[in-house]
Amino acid sequence: MPFGRLSRVPWLRPVVGAWPWALVAAVLVAVRLSKGALLSDAYALLSRPFWPGSAQKEWLQAAQQLDQQTRLSQLELDNRRLRRLLDLQRASPGKVTAPVISRETGDWWHQLVLGAGGLQGIRAGDSVIAPGGLIGRVASVTPSTARVALLTDSASKVGVWVGRTQRQGLLAGVGSSRPVLLFLEKDPQVRPGDVVVTSPASTLVPPGLSVGVIQSVDEKAVPATLAVVQLSAPVASVDWVQVLTRQGPAAAGS
């Protein structure tokens, strides 16, 4: 046995006894020679439970959303400027924020009463928007209140536009929480999920306000196709709304 015989040499005995240190030194040399490959692999294995997870994803999504919002506001500004150049929208609407002080959404009448009125510049016929889109139009005004006829009221009718297929329709309330979209032609080629916005040809409401999403389509209805629309604004729980005031008829004509 050469190893046993070597260990019997007196001056070699500490060198042979230090073989674990030789192993450590060899590993360190290997790490050095491989530029730390072993080390980073071991670190990756150990730190796997702490790798970046959902939090960072949320930051990225928030940044993306911010980017999209800035681009949207930029495009809106562009759009307004171009429309003004084309003289399509004569009076740019002012916005009056108003609290909802009475809400009757389940009765025969679907109406809101707002805590702002003629003194704040609201006129009958102004459009009312909530977070989510258009909810109705002002029906009558007192000096400090305004009564809003919701889109779900059975007397409400507004011209709308399905952007994907570029079709016009008439949004009519039926007294339930979901108004009905009446199309003018037999085959409008819409399907559930299509987004409904206010019509670019409408003179009653500003163009391009989002209204809702088509929920179901009845193609066998007479005289033309009929669709049920889910409003995108939560009408039954909205507390503050914005009224898009128009300038008076004299100012608009100039």
Next chain:
Amino acid sequence: MASLHRRPLFVVSALAVPLLTLAAPGLLRIGGVPPSWAVLWLLPWALADGPLSGALAGLALGLLLDCLHLGGATQMPALALLGWWWGRLPRRGPPIERSFSLGLLAMLGSTLLGLSVLLQRQAGAGWAVLLTAANLHTLLAQVLVTALLAPMICSLLLLLWRRHSASARG
């Protein structure tokens, strides 16, 4: 008997009807539909104060409520008719303070009121959409919640007003 209308406080209590209609408290609703507060106030008033006062109170309430709502539909004729009918009831039959008959009267009253509004609102829109599911839901829910609240509210008001008119007579 007919002395309630001489007390200004009792007459002013009718203002609770438009105020409650506007406030529409969320707890007292079935399926989002509030009760018909006009029926709940008019029923004890007419029972305690007679047909003429009931009909006039119905007219006044109808005027108040019509200016609170959209469109041209009016509740005046139905409310005046109900006030007159309920005012005539105590003279004929046995006394009707029982909860069941109060609930039944409120149920019939709010059915009549709801149908009158429904017919007027749908006359403009066309008769094809008269009995849509939404209108049926509103009508049924309003009748139900009014009839459920009537024994509670009407019997208390009736007790208060009967006691007052008894003390005024005696």
